[in-house]
Amino acid sequence: MPKILIANRGEIAIRIIRTAQELGWSTVAIYTAQDTSHATFADEAVQLDDVSWFMSPERVLDIAKRYEAQAKRYGFLSESFALATLLSPSTPGPNITFVGPAPGTLRIAGDKMLSRELAVAQGVPVARGTHVKSAADVKAFVNSGVGYPVMIKALDGGGGRGIRVVGAEDEVESAFKRCLGESPSGQLFTEKALSGPGWKHVEVQIVGDGTGDSVHLWERECIEPLLAASLELARALKYKGVGTFEYLVNAHSGEWVFLEINPRIQVEHTVSEEITNLDLVRIQLLLASSTSTTLAALALTQASIGLPQGCAIQLRLTAEDPTRQFRLTPGTIRPANIVWPAGRGVRVDTWLCGVPSCSVGTDFDSLLAKIVVRGTDLGETTQRAVRALRETKVGEEIDVKTNKVVLAGVVAHGDWARGNCDTLWLERELAEVMKIGEDVLKPRLGGLSSQEAQSGAAEAVVSPSLSSGSLAMQPGAIFHLELFKDGAKQKHTLTLASIAHNTFPGHLSGTLQSTFSPGPVAFSLKQAQSSAGVSAGTFDLADPNDAAHVGAPMTGKIVDLHPAVLAQTGMVAKGDALAVLSVMKMESVVVAPRAGRVVKRGKGVEVGVVVGEGMLLAVVALDGELGKSRL
CATH class of the missing domain: 3.30.470.20 (ATP-grasp fold, B domain)
Incomplete structure (x- = not known):
């Protein structure tokens, strides 16, 4: 029985596991401690010590060897020339098949500049672009007559990562640095940005068997030149497996240009499957299962695919x-x-x-x-x-x-x-x-009154029981609070009038009647917690009323900190990057809102940790404020 290692996660990993099992194959999943759902569907599962292992050809190959997998479904390493080479028949070691294109194909298809060169050689139009090694190179390209806007792209980027649109010179430096940080290879290029009225992004899904035979599975706009160009490029590459060829098309002028090749099944493959009644994952696995498996052997031709159905x-x-x-x-x-x-x-x-x-x-x-x-x-x-x-x-x-x-x-x-x-x-x-x-999306209540619907919804979310010692939050309950403002002290009564959600102390929301407001006041109390499951007590909370406090604008992993923040001392200028947060492998910069001296780094703030939105990153005080900011 063939055994396949699926080096992916999420819904696509589950889809691959199910299809492989329908073929009678044994499956091995890899997962991290916080992301396990897909692993429950596999026959065997291996926990990774770190999420970065998903992107390591050597570690993935080691797992495939240890679990005696005969095939490796590439997942995150879909464009990895290094992994495909390690699994090449010419490389000494266990006979493990790479489910995807051959190394020579990946070397071109996985590199945006090389794939552009292939397109030019085949007479397929491309936008003007060039390889760049610095922000100065980007500016020189713009000043060569191209003008703004331009795109800065990682050669090995994808899924929105490693790509920025630059509309002015003062945006170049930051965009270049962010793209560089999101590129595994550290290689970038720039091209004229074609966007706005008329321009549409169109993808063509193709299937090839490595012999030069390829078929397309249509695309949204039904543009014959794009279909023909995709097949021409796939045949030139002797493409094997399922791949995506991307273009920009101007609906007004009819102009179109080639963008790039994604040497993997496209995210939107479900649409292709629905209109062709094909199982693309099954086809991909069968093509990889034997060198003798061709499109002809699978009875897959352009004629058999036919026109889109519905x-x-x-x-x-x-x-x-x-x-x-x-x-x-x-x-x-x-x-x-x-x-x-x-x-x-x-x-x-x-x-x-x-x-x-x-x-x-x-x-x-x-x-x-x-x-x-x-x-x-x-x-x-x-x-x-x-x-x-x-x-x-x-x-x-x-x-x-x-x-x-x-x-x-x-x-x-x-x-x-x-x-x-x-x-x-x-x-x-x-x-x-x-x-x-x-x-x-407004609720359609049918025969229910609004009050009945709200009552039913509230009953559905109220906790059926509360742990020993917790507060019993009931409508009509009265609590006495002391509210302080501007040094004045005044007592107010708050009456809990209605409950919309009750999982106290995690979350309590509803409406209050109070002595300081003539009408009901909506409220929502939530226990602060970071995405990593770390209580807000692990960090300091930034005070939104203190101009010296710099908080995290979103939840993210800290990948870089300004030297002054690390040292908890030193001057910074307005706009300096105090921290860089990585969210879904994309980087966001947190800048100093003003010039001043860093006098404190937030509690728990260091490179590699995940901070929640609103957590204090640093305190940047003006000379006259030193010692006054609430730290």
Whole structure:
């Protein structure tokens, strides 16, 4: 029986495990202590000491050897020329098959500059670009007649990492540094940014067998030149496996350019599967299982694929708060916090399953689920998407926020139906999209009154019992608090009028009647906690009323600190990078809001730790404030 190591996580790892088991293969998963759900589906599982091991060809290969895997499904190392070379038949060692393209193919497809050169050689248009080694190189490229805006990209970036749009010279230095920090190889290039009215991002999914035979699985805009170009490039590479060829297309002028190759199955492969009735993971595994397995042997031809059948939409639900610039919202999600949509034409691929609770943290991307809907045409499929989103409930009674309202607003927007969504459309229309989404998702109570519905919801979330010694929070209970303001002391009475959520002391929300307000006051009390499960007591909280305090604007892992912060002394200028936080492998800089002297580093703040939003990073005091800031 073949044994395959799946070096991936999340819903795609579960999908691969299930398909491999349907083929009769044995499966080995790798996982970290805080991310285990996918591992419960595998026949064997290996815990990694550190999340960085996912990206280490040597460590992944060592696990494959120890567990005697005959094939290795690449996952995070999908573009790793190093791993493919280690598993090459020409490399001494155990016979382990790399599920994916050959090393020579990956060397080109996994390098954005080399893939651009291949496109040029095949007569496929590309945007003007060049390799850069410094911010000065970027500026020289711009001044050569290209002008702003430009894109700075990591040669080995992907998934939004290692890429920045630069619109002015004063943005170059910071963008270059951030892209460099997000690039495993430390290699960057820049190209003219083609964005705005008319420009759309289009992907073509192809399948090749390594002999030069390739087929495409269509794409959204049905543009024949893009399909032909993708097959030409795949054949030139003798591409083996499933791959994604990306382009920018201008709907107004008809202009189009090649962007890059992602030598792996695309995130949106579920859409391709729905309109072709093919199992792309199964095809990928079968092609890797034997050198004699070809597209012809699988009876897979362009004619057999035929035209797209119906329409499909993938709704990518993420743990991001759209009201706060789509920041990650870490937390723990349990089965009681989840309701998935069901019914005809609805499919859900998710990793929120298999274990009593799942943790959303900073180490991986924010994807919670792919909700895929299918219909006969765009109109029917869009209505099914709206219905599916109304049924979806994930984390709505806890701290984890999602982008559900944005998804609903997009598919309900008139521009969606008209096909008028370009690469900057969401940035321009976000406020309207949010408004439409909120309206679309408003509860439909049917025969229930609003009061009855709210009562039922409250009863569903109130804890059935409270641990010994905890406070019994009941509507109508009266507590006496002393409130202090500007040195004055005055007593007020607060009456707990209603409870919306009660898992005290973790979370208590509802409304209060008080002597200091004529109307009810909504409140929400939450026990502060970081995404790593560390109590807020491990850190200092930044005081928002103290101008000297610099707090973490989001939850993230600290990857760099200013020398003055490390030393807890030293001058910094306004705009200096005090800390760099890594969130989902993307870096965000926390800058000094003013010039001054660092007089304190926040408690527990050091490189490598995860800090929660609002935690104190540093205290930057002016000369006249030394000793006055509340430390």
